[in-house]
Amino acid sequence: MLEEDAKSIFVDWLEKHQASIVQVARAYTLSSDESQDLAQEILLQAWRSLPRFRGQASPSTWFYRVALYTAMNWKRDDQRRRTCQQPLLEVQTIASASADSIQQAEHRETLEQLYKAIHQLPQSDVALVLLYLDEMSYREMASVLGISESNVGVRLNRAKNALSRLLNVEASEAQQHES
Numbered sequence: 603m604l605e606e607d608a609k610s611i612f613v614d615w616l617e618k619h620q621a622s623i624v625q626v627a628r629a630y631t632l633s634s635d636e637s638q639d640l641a642q643e644i645l646l647q648a649w650r651s652l653p654r655f656r657g658q659a660s661p662s663t664w665f666y667r668v669a670l671y672t673a674m675n676w677k678r679d680d681q682r683r684r685t686c687q688q689p690l691l692e693v694q695t696i697a698s699a700s701a702d703s704i705q706q707a708e709h710r711e712t713l714e715q716l717y718k719a720i721h722q723l724p725q726s727d728v729a730l731v732l733l734y735l736d737e738m739s740y741r742e743m744a745s746v747l748g749i750s751e752s753n754v755g756v757r758l759n760r761a762k763n764a765l766s767r768l769l770n771v772e773a774s775e776a777q778q779h780e781s
Contacts, residue, residue: 608652616645619665622736626666629720629728630673640676647672659745666738666746670729677725719768727761734758 616623627641648668655664720731726747733743740751740758747754 612649612652615648615661615665619662622662622666622732623669625736626669626673626729626732629717629732630677630725632721640673643676644669644672660742663742663745666733666736670732670746674725674729715769715772716765719765719772722768723761723764727757727764730754730758731761731765734761 623641623644624637627637627644631637631640648665651668655661659667720728723731729747730743733746738746740754743754743758744751749757
């Protein structure tokens with residue numbers, strides 16, 4: 603593949619899959635600075651991997667695979683460096699002009715709680731939840747993760763239950779602090 607062709611393909615795919623990269627980076631990091639660093643690392647790995655793209659998967663599946671594997675490696679390597687650090691998750695939201703500040707604050711708080719809960723899941727479940735939130739089909743999720751569709755269903759159900767428990771625990775803790 604010529605470098606100009608690769609550059610054109612990469613830019614095109616980046617425009618289409620940028621939101622996925624940001625979503626993966628946000629779910630695997632503790633702060634917005636780390637999220638930006640991980641997103642850059644994902645882009646670097648995608649660029650380096652582009653010559654090995656053989657078209658056996660769709661570009662979106664390939665991009666997700668690169669993003670998830672890079673994020674999982676980042677998290678594993680990062681854990682060694684940060685054994686004592688407490689998570690402080692910062693979630694950026696895009697505010698719509700028509701939404702009032704109370705709704706924005708509630709939306710931001712809900713997203714923060716969701717990403718905090720997602721961050722507590724095992725790495726493989728984080729990947730699955732992200733694919734689910736991106737509205738991928740079970741077939742697409744299975745392709746990205748390299749597992750069967752039935753395994754996607756079982757693991758996704760477990761991840762949803764775990765998220766529900768984590769979010770309920772947080773909600774009850776928040777109510778106790780307010781009392």
